Amino acid sequence: MIRQPISGSWRAGLGLASILLVMLLYTALASSRQRTARREQQEVAQTRLSELEEQRVDLQRDLETARAETDQTSRERGVEQAESGLQRNAEETEKFEALRDQPTKVDRTVPSWSMLLQDGLIRACTPQGAFERKEIWLVEDFKATGLRLLTSLLVGILCSVVIGLLMGCLDPVDAFLMPPFTFFSKVPATAVLPIFFVVIQINFSMYVAIIVFGMLPSLAQAISASVRKDVPEELIFKAYTLGASQFELIADVIFKKVLPRILDAARLQIGPALVLLVAAEWMVAGEGIGYRLRLFYQRTDMTVVFVYVFLLGVIGLVVDYALIWARRKLCPWFGE
Amino acid sequence: MNADSSSPAKQPSPTAENGQPDIVLECQQVSHWFGDNKVLNNVNLRIARGQIVALVGPSGSGKSTLLRAILGTHPPKSGQVVMDGAPYRKPHRDRGIVYQRYSLFPFLTAEENVAFGPMLDQTSIPFRVFQFPKWRAQRADQLRQAGELLDQVGLGHAKRKYPSELSGGMCQRVAIAQALIMRPKLLLLDEPFGALDESTRESLQLMLLHLYQENIDARAKHQPEPHTILIVTHELNEALYVSDRILGLSQYHQGGSEGATIVYDKPAPIFQPHEERDHVRFNQQKEMLLKSVFSDEFIQHHSEFVSFWSEVASERQQLSH
Ligand SMILES: Nc1ncnc2c1ncn2[C@@H]1O[C@H](COP(=O)(O)OP(=O)(O)OP(=O)(O)O)[C@@H](O)[C@H]1O
Ligand SMILES: [Mg+2]
Numbered sequence: 001m002i003r004q005p006i007s008g009s010w011r012a013g014l015g016l017a018s019i020l021l022v023m024l025l026y027t028a029l030a031s032s033r034q035r036t037a038r039r040e041q042q043e044v045a046q047t048r049l050s051e052l053e054e055q056r057v058d059l060q061r062d063l064e065t066a067r068a069e070t071d072q073t074s075r076e077r078g079v080e081q082a083e084s085g086l087q088r089n090a091e092e093t094e095k096f097e098a099l100r101d102q103p104t105k106v107d108r109t110v111p112s113w114s115m116l117l118q119d120g121l122i123r124a125c126t127p128q129g130a131f132e133r134k135e136i137w138l139v140e141d142f143k144a145t146g147l148r149l150l151t152s153l154l155v156g157i158l159c160s161v162v163i164g165l166l167m168g169c170l171d172p173v174d175a176f177l178m179p180p181f182t183f184f185s186k187v188p189a190t191a192v193l194p195i196f197f198v199v200i201q202i203n204f205s206m207y208v209a210i211i212v213f214g215m216l217p218s219l220a221q222a223i224s225a226s227v228r229k230d231v232p233e234e235l236i237f238k239a240y241t242l243g244a245s246q247f248e249l250i251a252d253v254i255f256k257k258v259l260p261r262i263l264d265a266a267r268l269q270i271g272p273a274l275v276l277l278v279a280a281e282w283m284v285a286g287e288g289i290g291y292r293l294r295l296f297y298q299r300t301d302m303t304v305v306f307v308y309v310f311l312l313g314v315i316g317l318v319v320d321y322a323l324i325w326a327r328r329k330l331c332p333w334f335g336e
Numbered sequence: 337m338n339a340d341s342s343s344p345a346k347q348p349s350p351t352a353e354n355g356q357p358d359i360v361l362e363c364q365q366v367s368h369w370f371g372d373n374k375v376l377n378n379v380n381l382r383i384a385r386g387q388i389v390a391l392v393g394p395s396g397s398g399k400s401t402l403l404r405a406i407l408g409t410h411p412p413k414s415g416q417v418v419m420d421g422a423p424y425r426k427p428h429r430d431r432g433i434v435y436q437r438y439s440l441f442p443f444l445t446a447e448e449n450v451a452f453g454p455m456l457d458q459t460s461i462p463f464r465v466f467q468f469p470k471w472r473a474q475r476a477d478q479l480r481q482a483g484e485l486l487d488q489v490g491l492g493h494a495k496r497k498y499p500s501e502l503s504g505g506m507c508q509r510v511a512i513a514q515a516l517i518m519r520p521k522l523l524l525l526d527e528p529f530g531a532l533d534e535s536t537r538e539s540l541q542l543m544l545l546h547l548y549q550e551n552i553d554a555r556a557k558h559q560p561e562p563h564t565i566l567i568v569t570h571e572l573n574e575a576l577y578v579s580d581r582i583l584g585l586s587q588y589h590q591g592g593s594e595g596a597t598i599v600y601d602k603p604a605p606i607f608q609p610h611e612e613r614d615h616v617r618f619n620q621q622k623e624m625l626l627k628s629v630f631s632d633e634f635i636q637h638h639s640e641f642v643s644f645w646s647e648v649a650s651e652r653q654q655l656s657h
Contacts, residue, residue, distance in 0.1 A: 076446040234438035237409045242518060243429035243457035251461060256443045333443050 030112045037107035045100040052093045058086045088126065107309045108301040118286065120303035137292055137304070143309070144288040149277055152211035156273070157266050159212065160219035161255075164262075167220060168227025169250055181217040189214035189276050202284045207277060215269045226261040227254055260334040263327040268317060274312070358385040360521050360564050361406065365415035367402050367595065375401050377595030378410065379380035381523070381583070382645070386551045386561030388544065390575035390604065391568045393585035394523070394630055397596040399568045402585060403526050406566065415570045419521060425522050430459050432515030432523045436530045439511035440499040446510045447495040451475075484511045489543060505536035509543065516547075516563075525567040529574070537574070538613075544578040545609040572625055576618045581605045581644055584629030589638045599638040600628050604646060 006014075059082050066078030111120065127134035147174065167174040173197065200206045231254050239253045281290025289308055298302045363381040367374075375398040393399050404410040406417055411425035419430065433439075440449050455464075455478060486495055489509045499507055508528055508654045515523055529537045532600055544565070551561040569575050575582055584600025591597070605617050627633045628641045 013525070030630055204406060211506060232438040233436045235441060237407065237427055238433060238439060238441075239456065240409070240427035241407065241433050241515075241520075242453035245456075245460070246458055248461060251455070253441065257441070259443070331443065335500065 017146075023154060026110075026112065030110045033107055033110040034112055037105050038103040041103040041105040042100050045096045045103075049093060049100065050098050052089055052096065056086065056089045056093070059089060108299075108303055108320055111306065113302045115303055116306055118308070119301075120307040124304050124307055138307075138311075140287060141289050141292045141308075145281065145286075145290070148207040148288070149211070149274060151204075152208040152277075153206055153215075153266075153270065153273060156212040156215045156219070156269070157262075160216050160223060160266075163216070164220040164223025165227060165250055165255060167224035168258075169254065174224065181221055185217035185221060189272075190279050193276075193280055196280075197284055207280060211273045211276055215273055219265055219269050220267040223258065223262055226258045226265075230261060231257050258275075260327050260331040263323060263330070267320060267323040270323075271316065274316070294318060345536045357382070357645075358560075359383070359410045359419060360385045360499070361566075362418040363402075363406065363412075364418060366402070366405055366412040366417060367414040368398070368405060368410075369595065374593070374595040376405070377579050377597045378415070379585070379597050381584075381598060383564060383566060385521075385564050386555065387581055388548050388551075388563070388565045388579045389567070389581045389583055390579035391566060391583045392570065392572060392575050392600075392625065392629060393596065394587070395570065397585050397587055399585055400526055403433075403524050403566070403568055406522070407431055407524055429518055430521040432509065432518055432520035433445050434511045434515055434523070434525045434528045435485070440507055440514070445493060445496050445498055446486060446502065446506075447479055447482050449499070449510055450485055450514045450517055451478040453514060454481065457518065457656040482513070482517060485517055486510070489513050503536075504592055505532050505540060508532065508540060512540075513542065519562065521564060523534060523563065523565045525565065527568055527570065530570070537571075541574055541578050542609055545607060548578070548580065548606070549609060569580065572622050573615065573618055576604050576621060577607060577613060580606050584623065584625060584641070586629045587628070588632045588635055590635060598642060599634075601642040601644040603644060 032152070061085070063079060063082035066075060066082055069075035069078055074254065106115070108115070108119070124138040125136060127136055129135055163173075163177065163204055168176055189210065192213065196206055196210050196213075202210055235253060235257065236249060240248050244253065278290040281288040282294045283290075285291040289312070293308060359382050361381075361383040363379050366376055366379040366381075368376040377533060379402060382633045384460070385459055390512045391399055391402070401410070405412040408417070408424055408427040408431060409419070415594070416425075418424075419428075428593060440446075441452060444452060455475070459474065483492070483495055486492055489512065491506060491509055491513075493512075494506060499510070502510065506575070512525075529540050532540065544567070547553075547563045547565070567575075567578065580603060580605045582600065582602055583598055585596050587593075587596040587598045589597055589599050604621070607613070624641070628638060
């Protein structure tokens with residue numbers, strides 16, 4: 001059994017089963033949540049109904065005592081009062097009976113599938129807003145966040161590659177940058193967010209700075225370690241005997257040798273970068289995925305939240321596979 | 337001691353046209369040590385153009401250290417290495433190397449590996465970037481040359497394969513082609529076939545014999561010999577088979593506590609590629625090698641085995657008479 005491979009159809013079947021199981025569990029959770037919400041409403045209505053019943057009995061008694069009154073003026077006033085009270089009581093009773101028999105409460109903490117579609121996906125995909133300029137949340141949010149993420153990944157990876165290669169190739173650079181990099185790679189980047197908010201104001205370049213700060217130390221270190229570990233000195237000597245210059249050695253030998261490692265290390269940095277970005281947006285942004293999540297969190301409305309979470313997962317998967325594909329294309333020699 | 341002298345073409349002739357040996361490489365009093373570990377002790381060595389020299393010696397005697405000093409990647413701590421009259425302390429495109437492992441760039445195909453030297457040697461990054469069309473034309477030419485060389489070493493079918501897709505023997509063939517395309521003044525091989533099985537090894541030895549044959553052909557046409565090779569090997573049969581001169585590097589000499597030096601330097605029998613490999617012809621010299629290089633029997637008299645140049649000189653005298 002241990003490390004015993006299974007057939008492809010078994011594998012696919014088990015994978016499908018686990019997806020179905022997750023969906024089933026969600027459905028059960030959602031419907032139980034909706035049922036609980038209804039039951040709560042029924043209970044509230046029931047309590048109110050019994051209060052109303054007591055009130056009605058009291059009013060009835062009041063009416064009878066009022067009728068028995070001898071003084072005409074006070075008798076008429078008492079009867080009128082009691083009767084109008086009874087009428088209001090009857091109206092209210094009717095309303096709560098309707099609520100008890102057909103509860104209408106909707107709960108958005110664990111939305112049902114139809115709510116996810118109607119209030120989540122469709123709402124996020126159609127223009128929304130009270131003003132002339134309506135916007136499609138999904139487009140606006142993913143555009144804003146995507147632009148921030150792409151720019152900062154580009155800047156971050158580029159800087160890390162240059163610095164990492166230099167650190168791996170030149171001992172002085174390594175000696176100079178190692179201490180701060182080792183330190184900052186241990187600092188949780190989320191803890192540094194307030195400093196960024198205050199020091200660089202809240203604008204586009206702040207998000208880029210945050211992500212670059214979060215990925216640069218560890219990515220540059222990973223690349224430098226790979227330069228030291230994965231490039232045998234024989235290859236370097238060999239390149240010299242073939243007439244390579246220092247720059248050619250870095251660009252044509254060392255860079256190409258560690259490229260698959262760079263791609264893999266960069267791929268692993270995308271997740272943390274997104275975490276950091278959504279967290280920063282949650283705190284201060286006026287647009288973007290984090291901002292929208294915060295808005296709906298404040299309304300305890302998870303419909304749009306679930307849709308966004310799902311889409312983020314899908315995008316993560318797509319990006320991951322795209323990078324693996326890129327590595328296969330760029331470094332066919334590397335194998336799996 | 338020397339092999340049959342029946343065929344004049346087989347005679348080692350480390351002499352230039354004017355009768356003086358055409359020395360490509362000279363080690364002058366080369367010594368090297370790692371901390372307290374004294375490895376090389378006053379190694380003196382001259383290699384003439386066209387020679388194929390085998391370097392043998394006990395494990396740890398410093399063969400690789402000497403090779404690295406000659407290559408220039410690890411210059412000796414004392415003494416100097418001279419190529420064509422100029423001392424040097426750096427690797428250079430004139431000195432090629434084939435290591436036992438990691439000789440090929442894994443991210444290049446066989447063909448690209450062979451063409452890599454011409455690319456690095458003849459062009460620069462700015463040229464390749466800013467004069468891309470010109471570079472492409474030149475690149476096509478280099479790849480064609482590389483392809484031809486691969487055809488010659490019998491790997492025409494594997495041009496587009498990556499080193500990870502090649503067998504160990506194929507890799508070493510590519511590595512030799514990669515070094516040869518540079519036409520180095522001296523080609524260094526450090527146990528190039530050490531990790532290969534016996535039959536692969538033999539076919540690669542044959543390849544070296546073909547290189548030697550090219551030398552002989554050039555000599556017959558009064559052209560400079562194209563290949564000068566120094567090969568380190570721990571296999572004595574191999575050393576005797578592929579080389580025309582054998583060097584023994586060993587600590588078994590009088591100053592042995594100060595490190596190893598050349599204790600054996602004699603001509604080796606010469607074979608032609610099609611000739612039967614006749615081990616009997618090896619045996620006498622092999623025994624001598626075992627005694628003088630691998631054991632301490634001749635510590636006092638090792639200098640009598642360092643006789644290559646005097647043998648060459650006396651031979652030349654005989655010829656002129
Ligand atoms: N980089 C190094 N640092 C310290 N000592 C070294 C280093 N390289 C080699 N040595 C030592 O130098 C001595 C000679 O090593 P070398 O590799 O030249 O031997 P070798 O003749 O090539 O041996 P082998 O036949 O096993 O390859 C050995 O004792 C080795 O321990
Ligand atoms: Mg060695």
